[in-house]
Amino acid sequence: MIRRTPRTHGEILAAAARRFAVTGYKGTSLQDIAREVGCSKAAVLYHFAGKEALLAELMAGPISVLCELDERISALTGAAAQQVAAEGFVDLAVRFRGEIALLRGEFPELLAQPAFAHVQRISERLIEAMTGPDGGQDARVAALVLLAGIAEGCGTFTDISDEELRPALLAVAQRVLVSPIPPPPRPPLDLPDHE
Numbered sequence: 702m703i704r705r706t707p708r709t710h711g712e713i714l715a716a717a718a719r720r721f722a723v724t725g726y727k728g729t730s731l732q733d734i735a736r737e738v739g740c741s742k743a744a745v746l747y748h749f750a751g752k753e754a755l756l757a758e759l760m761a762g763p764i765s766v767l768c769e770l771d772e773r774i775s776a777l778t779g780a781a782a783q784q785v786a787a788e789g790f791v792d793l794a795v796r797f798r799g800e801i802a803l804l805r806g807e808f809p810e811l812l813a814q815p816a817f818a819h820v821q822r823i824s825e826r827l828i829e830a831m832t833g834p835d836g837g838q839d840a841r842v843a844a845l846v847l848l849a850g851i852a853e854g855c856g857t858f859t860d861i862s863d864e865e866l867r868p869a870l871l872a873v874a875q876r877v878l879v880s881p882i883p884p885p886p887r888p889p890l891d892l893p894d895h896e
Contacts, residue, residue: 710748713738717755721803726756726811757816760804763797764820771823774830786830787874790848794855795867802856808849824848831878840878847877 716737720729731752735742749755770789774782794801804811812821829836831844851870858866 713740713745713748714755714758717752718759718799718803721756721759726752726804726807753814753816756811760800760817763793763800764817766793766796767820767823771826774826777830780833782830783833783878786827787847787878788871790827790831791851791867791870791874794851795863795870798855798859798863798866801852802859805853805856808852833878843877847874 713734717729717734720733720737723729724733729752731742731745734752734755735745738745749758770786770793773789774786777785811817812824828841828844828848831847832840836844850873854870855866861869
């Protein structure tokens with residue numbers, strides 16, 4: 702087998718993205734990435750401190766936009782915060798759907814890593830903003846399900862263009878956050894018949 706040296710930092714990054722997409726972050730080793738590039742694991746470590754550093758660089762764009770969204774919603778309250786949070790997250794998810802797809806099914810474990818601790822805090826503030834002015838437990842559940850669903854939808858519906866996906870996701874957000882589904886009816890009480 703002919704060994705080649707990595708030509709660029711970007712070649713290793715691209716190989717990591719491909720491997721994460723196929724086998725997930727947890728299922729990918731630095732050796733897997735090195736093998737795909739055609740270099741040694743030491744060469745990968747020359748460019749990146751470890752697998753977490755690779756992921757951090759791959760996610761730098763989406764995280765930067767998420768931080769900007771966090772700043773925008775921090776100055777708002779009530780329905781305005783809810784609208785900006787929902788629209789901003791949909792825009793982020795559609796714009797970075799490739800990066801988000803890399804992490805499908807692994808968000809909780811990745812958010813527990815020290816490099817992503819601030820993302821967990823921003824996610825919590827985003828959920829808080831999406832609960833809206835009358836936010837209670839049901840609204841928090843709806844906001845969390847909406848965030849997860851938007852992320853999953855962007856990774857799943859690769860056959861739908863950004864121009865079609867964005868309005869579809871915004872319509873779902875509108876239904877979930879502004880007009881939540883009413884709770885199921887309570888079963889009728891079993892009362893004795895009166896004659």
